[in-house]
Amino acid sequence: MTETKDKGSPSLSRRSLLKAGLATGGAAVAGVTATGARAEGDPVITEIQDWNRYLGDGVDAAPYGLPSEFESEVVRRNVPWLTADAVASINFTPLHELDGIITPNGLCFERHHGGVAQIRPQDHRLMINGLVDTPLVFTMDDLKRFPRENHVYFLECAANGGMEWRGSQLNGCQFTHGMVHNVMYTGVKLKTLLEEAGVKTNGKWVLPEGADASHMTRSVPMEKALDDCLVAWKMNGEALRPEQGYPLRLVVPGWEGNMWVKWLRRLEVGDQPWHHREETSKYTDLLDTGKARRFTWVMDPKSVITSPSPQMPISHGKGPLVISGLAWSGNGRIKRVDVSIDGGRNWTTARIDGLSLSKSLHRFYLDIDWDGSELLLQSRAMDEHGFYQPTKNELRAARGENSIYHNNGIQTWYVQKDGTVENVEVG
Amino acid sequence: REGGVFGLGRKATDAEVAAWDIDIRPDGQGLPVGSGSVADGEPIYTDNCAVCHGDFGEGVGRWPILAGGHDTLTDDRPEKTIGSYWPYLSTVYDYVRRAMPFGNARSLSDDDVYAITAYLLYLNDIVDDEEFVLSNENFLEVRLPNEENFIPDARYEEPHYAEKSEPCMKDCKADPIEITMRAAILDVTPEDGGDDSA
Numbered sequence: 212m213t214e215t216k217d218k219g220s221p222s223l224s225r226r227s228l229l230k231a232g233l234a235t236g237g238a239a240v241a242g243v244t245a246t247g248a249r250a251e252g253d254p255v256i257t258e259i260q261d262w263n264r265y266l267g268d269g270v271d272a273a274p275y276g277l278p279s280e281f282e283s284e285v286v287r288r289n290v291p292w293l294t295a296d297a298v299a300s301i302n303f304t305p306l307h308e309l310d311g312i313i314t315p316n317g318l319c320f321e322r323h324h325g326g327v328a329q330i331r332p333q334d335h336r337l338m339i340n341g342l343v344d345t346p347l348v349f350t351m352d353d354l355k356r357f358p359r360e361n362h363v364y365f366l367e368c369a370a371n372g373g374m375e376w377r378g379s380q381l382n383g384c385q386f387t388h389g390m391v392h393n394v395m396y397t398g399v400k401l402k403t404l405l406e407e408a409g410v411k412t413n414g415k416w417v418l419p420e421g422a423d424a425s426h427m428t429r430s431v432p433m434e435k436a437l438d439d440c441l442v443a444w445k446m447n448g449e450a451l452r453p454e455q456g457y458p459l460r461l462v463v464p465g466w467e468g469n470m471w472v473k474w475l476r477r478l479e480v481g482d483q484p485w486h487h488r489e490e491t492s493k494y495t496d497l498l499d500t501g502k503a504r505r506f507t508w509v510m511d512p513k514s515v516i517t518s519p520s521p522q523m524p525i526s527h528g529k530g531p532l533v534i535s536g537l538a539w540s541g542n543g544r545i546k547r548v549d550v551s552i553d554g555g556r557n558w559t560t561a562r563i564d565g566l567s568l569s570k571s572l573h574r575f576y577l578d579i580d581w582d583g584s585e586l587l588l589q590s591r592a593m594d595e596h597g598f599y600q601p602t603k604n605e606l607r608a609a610r611g612e613n614s615i616y617h618n619n620g621i622q623t624w625y626v627q628k629d630g631t632v633e634n635v636e637v638g
Numbered sequence: 639r640e641g642g643v644f645g646l647g648r649k650a651t652d653a654e655v656a657a658w659d660i661d662i663r664p665d666g667q668g669l670p671v672g673s674g675s676v677a678d679g680e681p682i683y684t685d686n687c688a689v690c691h692g693d694f695g696e697g698v699g700r701w702p703i704l705a706g707g708h709d710t711l712t713d714d715r716p717e718k719t720i721g722s723y724w725p726y727l728s729t730v731y732d733y734v735r736r737a738m739p740f741g742n743a744r745s746l747s748d749d750d751v752y753a754i755t756a757y758l759l760y761l762n763d764i765v766d767d768e769e770f771v772l773s774n775e776n777f778l779e780v781r782l783p784n785e786e787n788f789i790p791d792a793r794y795e796e797p798h799y800a801e802k803s804e805p806c807m808k809d810c811k812a813d814p815i816e817i818t819m820r821a822a823i824l825d826v827t828p829e830d831g832g833d834d835s836a
Contacts, residue, residue: 290826325740340655340658344641348647353647381821420661425743481667483665492723501711501787503787521821555810555815601799610796635817635818
């Protein structure tokens with residue numbers, strides 16, 4: 212079902228067009244919408260449907276269930292032109308289709324540097340070495356005997372939104388903001404494992420290393436390692452997915468996703484950072500002065516309206532409209548999210564719904580009565596430390612356009628009268 | 639074993655630590671004994687690296703560029719290579735030995751990695767003698783041009799964070815708000831972005 216796109220028209224999906232069509236030309240499809248029911252009644256009510264008559268699947272049909280076939284568009288997507296190949300690459304969480312704060316495991320975005328390692332847990336080992344009293348080797352069974360903790364944290368790629376530094380590029384919050392997911396991790400505190408090996412007094416840094424072909428390494432300061440890092444083997448109650456580091460990954464709350472080393476096999480303690488490839492060539496932020504910031508670890512306060520958004524046009528016409536979005540901060544809890552419908556001229560404080568957890572996604576809503584006029588939607592997060600989300604122009608003024616990483620600028624969606632939505636920038 | 643709060647795990651053997659602990663630091667910690675010359679590196683590079691990175695480190699297709707780009711860091715489109723951007727040679731040795739060639743990591747000998755590292759210095763005009771030999775003994779004498787240009791994270795000194803002032807809520811902009819850029823005009827979003835048929 213491919214469609215040929217009209218060169219002059221916005222990059223709309225077939226589904227978007229269908230929804231937009233419902234908004235403007237609803238009469239043409241009367242009979243299938245509740246509001247457009249015919250005099251004799253809505254056939255899905257007046258006529259007996261197959262599922263009213265015939266038996267469905269038994270309990271043995273799906274030992275591990277999958278979403279309804281009618282949700283088949285709720286999938287991770289990649290943007291092939293972003294990277295040289297699909298093995299050292301990225302895909303995107305379909306944020307526009309999700310609600311609440313927990314990301315389903317199968318939809319959590321992926322970022323690999325050497326593909327997905329497939330490791331039999333019996334063959335996996337975790338080594339601690341370096342400036343410790345006793346270098347240790349743990350099996351997965353060993354690790355599961357340590358005291359456990361459960362925490363919900365967001366994991367955001369440092370490059371989330373990186374394609375947007377120069378301006379509006381990709382049409383959909385899945386693509387502009389979808390390098391983030393938020394799950395409950397189960398694991399042991401990194402502090403507990405380091406104490407088991409005994410960190411020497413000159414041990415100031417930790418180098419986590421992955422078992423995959425990229426042998427990912429990053430330098431983590433000891434203060435963070437002893438604060439809230441976890442060595443986790445479960446996400447949302449079940450084992451990590453292979454693409455998320457099965458059987459073991461590091462959790463570095465609030466810090467850039469690259470540091471959350473997957474397939475974690477080794478932790479080395481040292482007295483200074485290693486300056487490895489992923490903290491020199493990559494994950495350093497070039498400023499317009501030609502200087503580059505290194506060790507830009509924290510992910511700053513950020514938010515995005517997930518609906519309406521380019522992949523979620525308004526399909527129902529005027530009247531009640533739920534503006535739904537996500538906000539998060541690597542510094543802690545989100546204290547407030549403000550929403551503007553006029554491009555940032557006026558703001559209304561939205562309602563944060565559900566759990567407000569430190570270094571976790573927060574769900575916000577603003578319920579409005581849409582009069583059918585054009586909107587310029589924005590959201591602006593503020594965290595518990597009083598840091599608020601800057602505009603993209605404020606970020607560019609401070610950093611230029613070549614930082615690649617850490618773009619947490621305010622996103623604007625242009626809602627048109629027909630309900631279609633576009634990624635834009637405003638001046 | 640002795641020590642530890644829980645007594646879990648076992649002591650790692652020296653051979654196990656040696657097998658996995660291959661990391662190298664800018665001060666040379668971790669460098670193995672060995673050496674390789676520019677001349678040695680050229681055929682190794684050609685056989686193992688050039689298919690993606692190009693004969694001269696110029697990069698093939700979207701694969702990374704390894705050489706060149708000097709003095710481009712303030713350009714509109716900077717070219718960040720080992721020679722123009724990377725701060726430490728230790729990172730080259732560490733990363734090549736750890737993760738390259740892409741798809742066949744850990745397949746190069748320590749001397750091979752010295753030779754490739756020497757050749758990458760040559761491609762970047764940091765050494766100009768084809769007979770130059772890089773070894774664990776002279777490694778620290780080589781410095782990369784951009785070492786001094788990495789600075790600490792000072793994000794929270796940027797005006798929008800430093801002030802921590804209450805943001806404007808009403809009548810925040812005097813001028814009319816205009817759309818200055820539209821993603822739809824660029825039209826680079828995948829065709830199935832949100833489509834049922836994906």
